[in-house]
Amino acid sequence: MTDEFDSLDANVRWIATEARRPVPVDADARARLLEAVRREPVPTSAIPIMAWLTEPRGFSLPPFATAALAAGLVGIGVLGGLLLNRDGRRAEQSAVAVVHPQLPDSAAAHSVKFVLIAPQASKVSVVGDFNGWDAGATPMSSRSADGTWTVFVPLQPGLHTYSFVLDGSHFVPDPAAPMAPDDGFGHRNSVVLVRKPAT
Amino acid sequence: MTDAAYVQRILNGDADAFTQLVDRYYERCARFAVRMLGNRDDAEDALQATFLRAYRSLGRYQERDRFSAWLYRILVNQCRSLASRRGQREKVFIREEAALLNAPDKSRGWAGEEEELVQRILAELDPLLREAFVLKYVDELSYEEMSAATGVGVSALKMRVKRACDRLRARWEYIKND
Amino acid sequence: MKNSLIRSGIVAATLIAGATLLGAQDVRDRSGDPLGKLDPQTRYAVELMLDSAKLAGLPYGPLESKALEGISKRASGRDILVAVRRVLRTLRDARSALGPLASADELTAAAGALRVGISGAELTHLASVRDGKMSLTVPLIVLSDLVTRGVPRDTASLTINQLLRGGAADDDFLGLWRSVERDIVSGTDPGVALLNRVRQLPPRVQAGPPAAGVRPPEEAKS
Numbered sequence: 001m002t003d004e005f006d007s008l009d010a011n012v013r014w015i016a017t018e019a020r021r022p023v024p025v026d027a028d029a030r031a032r033l034l035e036a037v038r039r040e041p042v043p044t045s046a047i048p049i050m051a052w053l054t055e056p057r058g059f060s061l062p063p064f065a066t067a068a069l070a071a072g073l074v075g076i077g078v079l080g081g082l083l084l085n086r087d088g089r090r091a092e093q094s095a096v097a098v099v100h101p102q103l104p105d106s107a108a109a110h111s112v113k114f115v116l117i118a119p120q121a122s123k124v125s126v127v128g129d130f131n132g133w134d135a136g137a138t139p140m141s142s143r144s145a146d147g148t149w150t151v152f153v154p155l156q157p158g159l160h161t162y163s164f165v166l167d168g169s170h171f172v173p174d175p176a177a178p179m180a181p182d183d184g185f186g187h188r189n190s191v192v193l194v195r196k197p198a199t
Numbered sequence: 200m201t202d203a204a205y206v207q208r209i210l211n212g213d214a215d216a217f218t219q220l221v222d223r224y225y226e227r228c229a230r231f232a233v234r235m236l237g238n239r240d241d242a243e244d245a246l247q248a249t250f251l252r253a254y255r256s257l258g259r260y261q262e263r264d265r266f267s268a269w270l271y272r273i274l275v276n277q278c279r280s281l282a283s284r285r286g287q288r289e290k291v292f293i294r295e296e297a298a299l300l301n302a303p304d305k306s307r308g309w310a311g312e313e314e315e316l317v318q319r320i321l322a323e324l325d326p327l328l329r330e331a332f333v334l335k336y337v338d339e340l341s342y343e344e345m346s347a348a349t350g351v352g353v354s355a356l357k358m359r360v361k362r363a364c365d366r367l368r369a370r371w372e373y374i375k376n377d
Numbered sequence: 378m379k380n381s382l383i384r385s386g387i388v389a390a391t392l393i394a395g396a397t398l399l400g401a402q403d404v405r406d407r408s409g410d411p412l413g414k415l416d417p418q419t420r421y422a423v424e425l426m427l428d429s430a431k432l433a434g435l436p437y438g439p440l441e442s443k444a445l446e447g448i449s450k451r452a453s454g455r456d457i458l459v460a461v462r463r464v465l466r467t468l469r470d471a472r473s474a475l476g477p478l479a480s481a482d483e484l485t486a487a488a489g490a491l492r493v494g495i496s497g498a499e500l501t502h503l504a505s506v507r508d509g510k511m512s513l514t515v516p517l518i519v520l521s522d523l524v525t526r527g528v529p530r531d532t533a534s535l536t537i538n539q540l541l542r543g544g545a546a547d548d549d550f551l552g553l554w555r556s557v558e559r560d561i562v563s564g565t566d567p568g569v570a571l572l573n574r575v576r577q578l579p580p581r582v583q584a585g586p587p588a589a590g591v592r593p594p595e596e597a598k599s
Binding site: 127134135158161171183184185 | 438451459486518554
């Protein structure tokens with residue numbers, strides 16, 4: 001254990017060392033606690049006294065639920081983000097909790113056509129969650145002078161938020177698409193839902 | 200006298216023996232509560248609730264669980280409950296805003312400031328990451344003990360500790376580069 | 378309400394005819410570190426929120442995406458932080474309302490609904506009507522869009538509710554949306570447009586009985 005501590009980054013070790021300092025304890029708070037304890041009924045063993053005579057088996061790691069019961073903790077809310085599997089069983093808890101993937105089995109991209117009529121623009125691109133909102137990533141092309149800009153973009157099935165960018169800096173939503181909520185930056189985005197192919 | 204022996208005495212009617220147990224664990228638990236909750240008042244409430252709950256549940260404590268681990272479990276849960284009840288996630292000092300606006304200045308010297316500084320840095324972490332880091336490197340629990348206290352698997356806890364360390368390390372990087 | 382922008386691309390293009398061209402900053406980051414363009418403090422703060430999203434089992438893509446969007450739109454670090462936090466908060470609230478089995482898309486759509494003022498209680502109610510049989514994504518998108526365009530919240534919410542109970546499918550919602558949007562753009566009052574078009578839906582779909590007392594569902598007790 002000391003090895004792990006020693007191999008920590010120096011700054012992190014400093015944080016841990018400082019955090020180990022004892023905090024001043026309020027004598028009153030402690031006294032109040034003991035007062036409260038004295039008012040409690042004396043606890044009695046719910047376990048046959050024989051259990052105390054067994055040799056301690058050392059620390060074991062019982063499954064979570066069993067341990068909770070054994071420690072008399074039923075009823076204490078455990079806010080640990082327990083996840084339920086689809087069938088309702090408690091899922092393995094992991095540090096990065098699993099988000100149930102909703103993409104279909106064939107997560108093949110589908111080509112979506114974006115169109116914008118903007119005759120006055122000299123360049124138009126589409127930006128969205130599929131290209132990191134990068135204005136340079138997906139330029140649109142205007143074949144003729146009528147100002148119709150198009151591009152085909154392969155999109156994964158699911159919900160996508162996007163916008164058009166005119167001349168590198170002017171963000172406009174897609175007039176033909178449902179609107180997303182206010183983007184938080186003073187503009188309005190559009191959404192497109194790419195459906196998986198009918199099976 | 201071992202913890203278990205104290206428990207035995209309490210169950211046999213010697214309620215004052217609980218005072219000994221409290222003496223043994225109060226400061227340690229207080230430190231955890233303050234590091235987690237960020238302020239003394241909440242910490243004291245959590246401590247009160249923890250030791251009372253422990254006292255009431257003593258009858259169901261079984262010796263195969265080490266007493267400190269059992270107590271820590273109650274403590275961890277009480278701190279989580281209290282944090283949730285007090286809406287600490289969205290508390291006035293919103294964590295990320297604090298990180299953005301109040302870059303701590305390591306160059307300042309004196310001890311009281313440093314503890315406040317560390318408290319602020321810890322407060323920036325997601326509570327679950329903070330919890331893992333504190334249990335590991337402040338309370339120095341083993342991963343097995345941490346697992347029993349939090350109900351989270353060992354590998355998940357290791358990942359959380361690592362992520363917490365990554366965040367904390369990055370924190371200093373960003374300060375240095377300012 | 379930027380009706381002019383919504384009306385047609387032509388109008389939108391006309392509006393920008395006189396716009397000055399700002400210096401185009403290259404926001405592309407080829408290094409595989411998308412958040413690298415953020416200043417260190419903002420970046421750290423955003424990563425704290427990504428941590429929270431991951432630990433809570435929420436989709437973190439929308440948070441990352443929002444940060445990138447902010448970079449692209451040249452927002453300040455502070456504005457980016459506020460926007461990302463809002464995404465996190467509404468996703469959390471959406472999860473509370475819809476439950477742990479909601480998909481990432483449903484959560485995003487629900488977060489959008491919350492943003493336009495639909496309450497968590499109403500969302501929970503919609504989820505219970507749908508009863509997990511089909512995704513709520515499209516109904517919620519349509520709901521949010523219509524409210525954004527001016528349909529009164531209660532009207533929109535109750536209508537969607539009614540359609541769900543009548544077993545409306547995604548295509549029904551999308552078809553409805555298209556016709557209502559067209560009407561609004563042509564000048565029809567949004568609430569009226571919605572109610573008119575609903576009446577034109579196939580009887581099986583609008584057959585859902587209106588909510589008892591035509592009241593929004595009560596706030597869930599906390």
